[in-house]
Amino acid sequence: MTLFLAGLGCCVLGLVAAMILSIERRVVVASFAGSLGCLLTFVAATHVLISGRAVSFHSSLVLPLNGVSLTLDPLGALFVAMTSFVGIATLVYYVGYAKGELRSRTSLSLLLLFLMSLLSVPAASSVVTLMFAWELMALSSMLLIMVEQRRHVEARTAAQWYGAMTQLGAASILLGLLLLSLKSGQTFADIRAHFALMSPTLRSFAFVLTLIGFASKAGAVPFHVWLPKAHPEAPSPVSALMSSAMVAMGVYGIVRVSNDLLGGGTLWWWVVVVALGVVSALFGALHAVTSVDLKRLLAYSTIDILGLVLIGVGCSGALAATGHPGDAHLALIGALLLVVSHASFKGCLFLGAGAIERATGSRSLDQLGGLIRRIPMTSALFAVGALSIVAVPAFSGFTSEWLLLQGLLHGFVDRSSPTLIVLLVGVVALALTGGLTAVAFVKAFGIGFLGQARSSGAASAHEVPRTMQLGMGILCIPCVALGVAPGLVIPLVSRAAQRGSASVVPRSLESGIGLTLGHVRGAIEPMLLLAGFLVFVALISGVKSLLRRPARKVEAWRGGGGPPTARMQYTATSYAEPLQRVFADVLRPEIDVEVTHAVESHYNEQSLSYESRVDDAVERLAYQPVIRAFARVGLVARRLQNGSVHRYLAFGFIALLIVLVVLA
Amino acid sequence: MTHVGTPLAYAIIASILQVALIALGGPLLMGLMAKVRARAEGRVGAPIHQPLRDLRKLMGKERLRAQHSSAVLAVAPLVVFGSTALAVAISPLVTTHPLLSASADLFVIVYLLLTGSVTMALAGLDTGTVFGGMGSSRAITVGALAEPALLVAVIALSIQARTSNLPAIVADTITHPVWTSTPTRILALVALVIVVIAETGRLPVDNPNTHLELTMIHEAMTLEYAGSDLGLVTLGAAMRLGLLFALLMNLFVPWGVATGNSIPWLLAAVVFLALKTSLLAAAVSLIEVHSAKLRLFRVPELLAGGFVLAVLAVITQLATR
Numbered sequence: 001m002t003l004f005l006a007g008l009g010c011c012v013l014g015l016v017a018a019m020i021l022s023i024e025r026r027v028v029v030a031s032f033a034g035s036l037g038c039l040l041t042f043v044a045a046t047h048v049l050i051s052g053r054a055v056s057f058h059s060s061l062v063l064p065l066n067g068v069s070l071t072l073d074p075l076g077a078l079f080v081a082m083t084s085f086v087g088i089a090t091l092v093y094y095v096g097y098a099k100g101e102l103r104s105r106t107s108l109s110l111l112l113l114f115l116m117s118l119l120s121v122p123a124a125s126s127v128v129t130l131m132f133a134w135e136l137m138a139l140s141s142m143l144l145i146m147v148e149q150r151r152h153v154e155a156r157t158a159a160q161w162y163g164a165m166t167q168l169g170a171a172s173i174l175l176g177l178l179l180l181s182l183k184s185g186q187t188f189a190d191i192r193a194h195f196a197l198m199s200p201t202l203r204s205f206a207f208v209l210t211l212i213g214f215a216s217k218a219g220a221v222p223f224h225v226w227l228p229k230a231h232p233e234a235p236s237p238v239s240a241l242m243s244s245a246m247v248a249m250g251v252y253g254i255v256r257v258s259n260d261l262l263g264g265g266t267l268w269w270w271v272v273v274v275a276l277g278v279v280s281a282l283f284g285a286l287h288a289v290t291s292v293d294l295k296r297l298l299a300y301s302t303i304d305i306l307g308l309v310l311i312g313v314g315c316s317g318a319l320a321a322t323g324h325p326g327d328a329h330l331a332l333i334g335a336l337l338l339v340v341s342h343a344s345f346k347g348c349l350f351l352g353a354g355a356i357e358r359a360t361g362s363r364s365l366d367q368l369g370g371l372i373r374r375i376p377m378t379s380a381l382f383a384v385g386a387l388s389i390v391a392v393p394a395f396s397g398f399t400s401e402w403l404l405l406q407g408l409l410h411g412f413v414d415r416s417s418p419t420l421i422v423l424l425v426g427v428v429a430l431a432l433t434g435g436l437t438a439v440a441f442v443k444a445f446g447i448g449f450l451g452q453a454r455s456s457g458a459a460s461a462h463e464v465p466r467t468m469q470l471g472m473g474i475l476c477i478p479c480v481a482l483g484v485a486p487g488l489v490i491p492l493v494s495r496a497a498q499r500g501s502a503s504v505v506p507r508s509l510e511s512g513i514g515l516t517l518g519h520v521r522g523a524i525e526p527m528l529l530l531a532g533f534l535v536f537v538a539l540i541s542g543v544k545s546l547l548r549r550p551a552r553k554v555e556a557w558r559g560g561g562g563p564p565t566a567r568m569q570y571t572a573t574s575y576a577e578p579l580q581r582v583f584a585d586v587l588r589p590e591i592d593v594e595v596t597h598a599v600e601s602h603y604n605e606q607s608l609s610y611e612s613r614v615d616d617a618v619e620r621l622a623y624q625p626v627i628r629a630f631a632r633v634g635l636v637a638r639r640l641q642n643g644s645v646h647r648y649l650a651f652g653f654i655a656l657l658i659v660l661v662v663l664a
Numbered sequence: 665m666t667h668v669g670t671p672l673a674y675a676i677i678a679s680i681l682q683v684a685l686i687a688l689g690g691p692l693l694m695g696l697m698a699k700v701r702a703r704a705e706g707r708v709g710a711p712i713h714q715p716l717r718d719l720r721k722l723m724g725k726e727r728l729r730a731q732h733s734s735a736v737l738a739v740a741p742l743v744v745f746g747s748t749a750l751a752v753a754i755s756p757l758v759t760t761h762p763l764l765s766a767s768a769d770l771f772v773i774v775y776l777l778l779t780g781s782v783t784m785a786l787a788g789l790d791t792g793t794v795f796g797g798m799g800s801s802r803a804i805t806v807g808a809l810a811e812p813a814l815l816v817a818v819i820a821l822s823i824q825a826r827t828s829n830l831p832a833i834v835a836d837t838i839t840h841p842v843w844t845s846t847p848t849r850i851l852a853l854v855a856l857v858i859v860v861i862a863e864t865g866r867l868p869v870d871n872p873n874t875h876l877e878l879t880m881i882h883e884a885m886t887l888e889y890a891g892s893d894l895g896l897v898t899l900g901a902a903m904r905l906g907l908l909f910a911l912l913m914n915l916f917v918p919w920g921v922a923t924g925n926s927i928p929w930l931l932a933a934v935v936f937l938a939l940k941t942s943l944l945a946a947a948v949s950l951i952e953v954h955s956a957k958l959r960l961f962r963v964p965e966l967l968a969g970g971f972v973l974a975v976l977a978v979i980t981q982l983a984t985r
Contacts (some may be wrong), residue, residue, distance in 0.1 A: 016818040018895075037725060039684050064806055092945070100845055133871075144811070189752045198703065201893060260703065371794070372735070372736065373732075373734055385814070390778075390782055391775060391778075392693060392775065392778070392779045392782070393772055393775050393776060393779065402771055402772075403767070405771060405828075406828070407823055409819060409828060410826075412823045412982065418984050422891070424975075424978060424979070424982070426818060427816070427819055427978075428812070428975060429814050431811065431813075431819070432812045433814035434778075434811050434812070435807060435808030435809065435810070435811030435817060436808055437806070437811060438781075438782055438804065438807070438808060438811070439804050439808045441776075442786055442789075442800075442804055443784045446785065446786050446789035446790075446800065447789065447861060450736060450789045450790040450792070451789055451790065451791070451792030451797075452792040488898070503899045514767070515764075518961060520827050521826070521827035521832050522769065522827055522829060522830070523766045523767060523769075524767045524769055524772060524827060525766065525767045526765065528764055528767060529750065529754075529764065529767055529772065532750045532753060532754070532763070532764060533746050534746075535748060536726040536746040536753075537742045537743070537745075537746040537752055540742060540745050540746065540749075540896065541742055544892050544896075548894065550727070551727040551728065551729045551738070551893070552726065552728055552729070553728075553729055553730070553731050554728045554730065554731065555730070555731055556730035556733075556791050556792070556793050556888070557730070557795075557887060557888065558794065559793075559794070559795065564792065564793050564794070565862065566792065568793075568794050569789075569792045569793070569794070569797055569803055570789065570794070570797025570798065570800070574797075574801070575789075575797065575801045576801075577801070578801060578802065578805040578960065578961070579805050581806065581961060582805070582964045584808070600772065635932075
């Protein structure tokens, strides 16, 4: 625990350094101190994961109301380790990325504060500590979105949406946790010891309230509206932290409260979680396919992947609730591994998006193209992240999805029928999103990095500073390591999942370098598969080099017309058009086609403009009416205020009278 | 799954045999399909080994690459070949104990094939030409819609066998012949046939013989390759067809696959497999003669049909147990 506290201390030192040092030194020193802090917390968390023993700390000096209580148990440690790792990469990247407002005292100290709060949430072991860290996380990230608001006007709206949603979510969580601590003390140990005394109705109430808050943080549809606004508008290192670490805290919260504090609950809880997951996964995947803004695409894909995680968590809970702890454990391992691997590839992709924005000045895919020749290093690192999320074997996305599928698959054997339906729906959603994710990322990489440059910015792109590349590179390590040698990490994740599962009956998971499931037949050895693949590639390139015909570069085939220009290429919009058309009923795109005919003949067209936009249907149908209603009430209420002091005094007098009457 | 009784040498021989068989057999199957089609249309048609001749010719020709292309176009043929060959080597085609059979999970095979498709789609965008982009966009759309049907059909089979390990499923089907006639298998079979037709680019989803811009899907992506690059891409596509046909037959008519460790049995299995896949190829070709290519935007309906059948396969499996 000392190490963990020392890590937080280092972050505080960095914060102080950011406040007092000159602008030239500030960024480097603060991010060095922050990275060192993250390294310490990473070591502390890994130690807990390896030993399996929880460590705790309590001090009544720091916070009012019973002080601060921190406990690192395997479940929390997994999230701390993940956050620390992403934190190191982000801070290293930040050194090269920071310019203008991002070098200011405010943004540096906010970043460190955000990081510290992210590290404290999974370590918190009392309601007060958790809520304090949670609110700190929400506020610091909201302000971080606003850092560049002078140049990005959209950032203001994004921060408003985010602020409103996160505060509603936090209020809901607070209510839920207060309900829990009614009968007992406010520490988690007390709640855990007394949850059996609570009535089932009260427990269910607490579950629903906390679920709303946590699911909104995890970007579950329909509470997701803030996410596709806030992630793209925040500075890229902040987007990376938000998408890989902060969003995962929603999952942490669900697992912690429902599995751990409330002891697993009943089947219908988990049906709700799976339903949220299914809707989010499909909605996120479809919107990712049609997005043109690279960061928006990544944000929607976060909703998609977190939806898959919720499916895993929900199915695991359902299996546990119907008395199958072994299968539940396997599904939860899959879900948690997906969280970890999402943190690494999505972090890498968001940092990559930032690098592209820095290199080209744009993040719209329709303005990019040909980057692989201009900025090969950044392109290669982005490609690793993209291959990982597409779930190409021997990358982390594949391992985690495989494990999740195995967990669900083996849950199918001899089960009661409600669970079967939950599992069936979950598996079908997993299958549906797989192909869509592949389209989204083939589009992102193919349109953004391949072909010819579509704008002058893309044509004159320059490679970003080394520190930015290093930051992305750090996150590529787990993308490959978890894919090639998952067996090295699985025991740790398995330990975290055991703590999360209500009943602890570990399923034997023999893992060397690859994965072998215990009593069911199923195994993968990604290292050997990779070796086999390389053998075949080496053999065939050997055969080809024997043919001794080097490739000659010639002009691309013209098809009988003039030379192919950049404007003739497929764009992100046209690439996804077939799928947008197939899913038009769900996406409801708005398409405007305007044709101006030539004067001579109606059949000749002078000009044609085409505009297609895919809005968030949930926002339009569910949120806008509420906002409009509030605005109307506000307009009516404004009439009460005409600026006259007399009227306000009269209001005060009337209010006093009413109070007196009521009291009398 | 570790097969204690299987010597490593046997596994290696089996895997090499499988790769060689599919590398030669895939193009021959394509030739056979073209021949059957030609005969059904009253033509004589090219000899069955014509695709092999074409491949030999392509391998000897000069490679040309577009100016704007990057490393992606250069490595794409290698990746397509490598991933398909790996899938062939570990699948239970002539024996249930090939190399790495423990890792020959259904999902591994599906995602190895997906790796090939993704690579082709990326390479299609690499030259920045219209046809490449068009083929890439269409192929990935069809692929994305076929994927769910494929995965759910695979899941139906895995639930029945209680494992997603492919050699184990084939071996168990041989010992439980009843499985082949269960409603689950039959529904999954129909779903898989639809998927295989889409994945291998056959009619009515894609016409392998067309170069008409309105209709071509896979061919549009191969336009930018020349010489041995084109040869490898074509070989990769033929091997994919061979692999999918062979897997389809082995999942539903598994007899003839060697389960022991004897070399003669292995050779007999080769003959069986050749016969089974030839029959399937001839049947598919006959269906092709009588069907017209679907409009691109009608293809999703076909694939949705496949998806529904696959979901029904899972449900019947759960209900009949």
